[in-house]
Structures are given as structure tokens and as C-alpha cells.
Amino acid sequence: MSTHAKRERLLLADLLESAGPEAPTLCENWTARDLAAHVVVRERRADASAGILVKPLAARLERVQAEFAAKPYEELIQLIRTGPPRMSPFALKQIDEASNTVEFYVHAEDVRRAQPDWAPRELDPVFSDALWARLERAARVLGRKAPVGLVLRRPDGQTAVAHRGTPVVTVTGEPGELTLFAFGRQDAAHVELDGDQDAVARVLEARLGV
DSSP, X not given: OOOHHHHHHHHHHHHHHXXXXXXXXXXXXXXXXXXXXXXXXXXXXXXXHGGGTOGGGHHHHHHHHHHHHTSOHHHHHXXXXXXXXXXXXXXXXXXXXXXXXXXXHHHHHHHHTTSTTOOOOOOOHHHHHHHHHHHHHHHHHHTTTOSSEEEEEOTTSOEEEEEOOSSEEEEEOOHHHHHHHHTTOTTTOOOEEESOHHHHHHHHHSXXXX
């Protein structure tokens, strides 16, 4: 049975392929090639990918990622499509689904929304609920650096507290858009913000996410 992560993986690969290696992304100064290298290293080089979270290992991660970025772009795309090797924890369906559903969704939008002719993607209700469930669990981690109180709210009224404090900013939007916002893509997310004007400005400038 297909999973959300598998579908998002293939969609990300397609978007990277159609955009081309030098296309911009929403990931700071990364091109599509850089983003593709990041995805491959994260799944295939655990010895280096630890540098994503462990600062002393960041230099090694940067070096290994640069080595992969130097590979033919078509090879990187194929490595993303085929997925991690069998011995990788990411090869297990449960871990793939838990770790990659949001990862691949966000990065797919990083590619899509950085292009001048991008078009919104309509998410099916099941996938939207899956994103919301993950966002609820991760909200406190993603919002820990928020400078004010931060509440994420679906149009149906369901809420998740990302950061306790005052004043409070409430961000309302569909789960996919809230996910992008919470992962630091505030400028690209289609959401509505309610709160003190200064507090809203501070949230928009904050470094949210992991």
C-alpha cells in the first residue's frame, strides 16, 4: 500500500527534476541541486546527517553534502526516487512514514513555491489530517523560539499551542500551510495572523522550526 511519505518522495523528485539543478528554493541560498543533495545525504549518510542537529558535526555534513551535490543531477534525483538502502532505518515503512511525510512535503513546497509560475496544490482531507496530527505533536518543538505566544489554528477551530507567552499571535490556515509556517516558511505560507501588530511582525521574523 502506498504511503504519504512514498507519494511525497516521488512528487519531490518530479518537482526537482522539472525545476532543474540551478532553480532556486525556499531554503535560504540552496539551489535545487543543493536541496537534492541534502535529501540524499540525510537518508544515506547517517555519519554525516547527524550534523543537521549536532553543531560540532556540521562541518562534516557540509563537506559530505558538497560531495553529493557534485554528482550528476540526474543521479541525485534517481537516488531520491529509489529511496534509502535496505540497511537504512528509513527503509522501514513505519520510520519512513513518521520521518519523511512532513520532510518531503515541506521540501516539495520549497521547490514549488520558489518558482515564478508556481500554482497552489490542493491537499486531500486525509493527507491534511495526517499533517495536522504531526503538527500537533511537534508544535512545541517547532515554536520553541517564538518571541511571543503562538497558537496554530485550523479553519474548523482545532488548535495547537506552539509557544506559551503573551501577547499571543494566532495563525489560522489549512494544515499544509500551518506546517510550512511552523517550519520557518512564514513568508510563503498562506495563513491569516491575528494579534498585536508588533507581535505579529516579530513572529514573521522569528526562526521557527527545527
